[in-house]
Amino acid sequence: MKRALLLVDIQNDFMPGGSLAVDDGDAVVPVANRLMPRYSVVIASQDWHPPNHGSFASNHDDGKPFEVSELDGLEQVLWPDHCVQNSVGAEFHEGLHQAPIQHIVRKGIDPMIDSYSAFADNGHRRRTGLDGLLRALGVEGVDIVGLAHDVCVRFTAVDAAQAGFDTRVILPGTRGVEAQTGDIERANTAMRDAGAELLDELPDDAK
Numbered sequence: 001m002k003r004a005l006l007l008v009d010i011q012n013d014f015m016p017g018g019s020l021a022v023d024d025g026d027a028v029v030p031v032a033n034r035l036m037p038r039y040s041v042v043i044a045s046q047d048w049h050p051p052n053h054g055s056f057a058s059n060h061d062d063g064k065p066f067e068v069s070e071l072d073g074l075e076q077v078l079w080p081d082h083c084v085q086n087s088v089g090a091e092f093h094e095g096l097h098q099a100p101i102q103h104i105v106r107k108g109i110d111p112m113i114d115s116y117s118a119f120a121d122n123g124h125r126r127r128t129g130l131d132g133l134l135r136a137l138g139v140e141g142v143d144i145v146g147l148a149h150d151v152c153v154r155f156t157a158v159d160a161a162q163a164g165f166d167t168r169v170i171l172p173g174t175r176g177v178e179a180q181t182g183d184i185e186r187a188n189t190a191m192r193d194a195g196a197e198l199l200d201e202l203p204d205d206a207k
Helices: 025-038 130-136 149-162 183-194
Strands: 003-008 041-047 068-071 074-077 103-107 141-147 166-175 197-199
Touching (some): 025 166
Parallel strands (some): 041 103, 141 166
């Protein structure tokens, strides 16, 4: 089975010191670097928000980070401003080996809807084209690492599995934000329920 490695949002703003920092988030970088040479297909997703994005608490009157609000009919967590297009925070971590990355999927561009998954926006109103790209490359399975485990990794893994890809999440290569207590465990349940496998160790069967 031909597998692809998906690197989810390994960007500065999700690293320690970033505007939406994930604890120990930089620990995923060496794992991603170690894995990349094992795959013939490596694809990275990149949060790429305009400054007026509706998920930013700063764009809501009296909005506070991590409050739950609504955006264009969908429940929306309000986040600190992060991964603004062309900002340093939106760049990939400087330690990430970028040469092996063959394709970059940018998401969260529409200011009226958030996009946690690398496959589609949160309402599944518009797809990124990632599933079509993977199929065109002959990929049948995807292995996922990146940030954050309980947000963008979760939704990417669920969409991948539901799209019919043999999906594995490599736990040493993810870290969670846990905005609400229990988010990581809920993410694990959602991914398993969708058919994704959670790996405690790095796989040795990538192609």
